[in-house]
Amino acid sequence: MTPEAALSQAEKFMNEGQWEKAISTLHDALQNRRNKGNNSMMEKMMINLIDICVQNNNTVALKENLSKFRNYFQHQSMTLLESVFRYLIKETKQIMTDIEKAEGTQKICSLLTDDMSSGLP
Secondary structure (H helix, E strand, C coil): CCHHHHHHHHHHHHHHCCHHHHHHHHHHHHHCHHHCCCHHHHHHHHHHHHHHHHHCCCHHHHHHHHHHHHHHHCCCCHHHHHHHHHHHHHHHHHHHHHHHHHHCHHHHHHHHHHHHHCCCC
16 A cells, blocks of 8 residues: 555544554554655654544554654654654643643643653653
8 A cells, every 4th residue: 555545544544533443554554665765655654643643542552653663764764753753742742731731730740650650761
């Protein structure tokens, strides 16, 4: 499946509320070696995947796909990798800001404390 077809198929699934199918479609397209040369499409697919995972709080799929993406592109295109991680950091900051506005600073401290006690870095 071409990257363009994967993006449109994933968008169709997103509009229908079929989040897992959208994640699966993008995951398969990201794993396809024929798509690896098209950096702009790879970036769009990864950003869409980040958006889907963030909206649905699917950290497992996000972590798995980011790891594979990083492993491939750390030697191919650092600018692409940097762009995707900058987008992820921007989204994370926005989530933290939203939580702080809705729940207050203590909720963030509580979340960070829970992460520290569970052994996460």
